[in-house]
Amino acid sequence: MRRPLAVEEYQSLRCRICGVNAPIPPDPQTEISASPIESRSESTERNWLPMGIAAAVILAIVGVMIVLGGHRKPTAASANAGPDPYAVNLSITNMVMSESGNLAGGKVTYLDGHIANHGSKTVTGIVAQVIFRSYTHEVAQKEMVPLKWISMRQPYIDTEPVSAAPLKPGGEQDFRLIFDKVSTDWDGSYPEVRILQVDTK
Incomplete structure (x- = not known):
C-alpha cells in the first residue's frame, strides 16, 4: 500500500510536472519574531518623548530656583x-x-x-x-x-x-x-x- 503524499511533496511533484517554481511559503516563525522587535523599537521611541519633556521641566525649575535664590529674603x-x-x-x-x-x-x-x-x-x-x-x-x-x-x-x-x-x-x-x-x-x-x-x- 502506497504512503499518501505530504503537502510539501505534493507541491514539489506538481511543480516538476508543470515546470514552474513554486513560491516558498513564508516562515510564520520569522514573521512572528520580527514583529516584537519593531514593536519594542517604536515603544522605545515613544518613551523618550515624555522623558525629554520631564528633563526640560526639571532644568527650568532648577534655573528658576537658582535665580530666585540670589534674591531671597532673610530666613x-x-x-x-x-x-x-x-x-x-x-x-x-x-x-x-x-x-x-x-x-x-x-x-x-x-x-x-x-x-x-x-x-x-x-x-x-x-x-x-x-x-x-x-x-x-x-x-x-x-x-x-x-x-x-x-x-x-x-x-x-x-x-x-x-x-x-x-x-x-x-x-x-x-x-x-x-x-x-x-x-x-x-x-x-x-x-x-x-x-x-x-x-x-
Whole structure:
C-alpha cells in the first residue's frame, strides 16, 4: 500500500510536472519574531518623548530656583541668629518715623535714620531686625529688613540698595527701612532696631 503524499511533496511533484517554481511559503516563525522587535523599537521611541519633556521641566525649575535664590529674603534661622561681629562698628542715630498711603488703599510705614561705619571694612549690605512692641510690651511684630540708602529727597525720597554705594570706613549715610504692614497691636512707640547681618569687603 502506497504512503499518501505530504503537502510539501505534493507541491514539489506538481511543480516538476508543470515546470514552474513554486513560491516558498513564508516562515510564520520569522514573521512572528520580527514583529516584537519593531514593536519594542517604536515603544522605545515613544518613551523618550515624555522623558525629554520631564528633563526640560526639571532644568527650568532648577534655573528658576537658582535665580530666585540670589534674591531671597532673610530666613527665620538668620533672624534667630546672633548679630554679625562687624555690627558693633555700625552706629544708628537720628531715627524718624513716617507713614504714607499706597495705591491699594493701605498704609506704608517708614523708619529713617543715620548710620556710621566706625570699622576698617567697606560695608556692601546690611540687614536689621526690627521689633514692634504691643501695649503690654510683648512682641507685636518682628521683621528682618534690608537697609536702603536715601539717594535723594527732592522732589520725593528715593532709595537704593547699600551695594549701590558701599559704606567705606569712616563713612556715614542716611537710610530708610520700609514696612508694607505693621501689626495693629503695635503701641506706636519707636521699634527696636538691631543689625544682624553685615556684608563687607
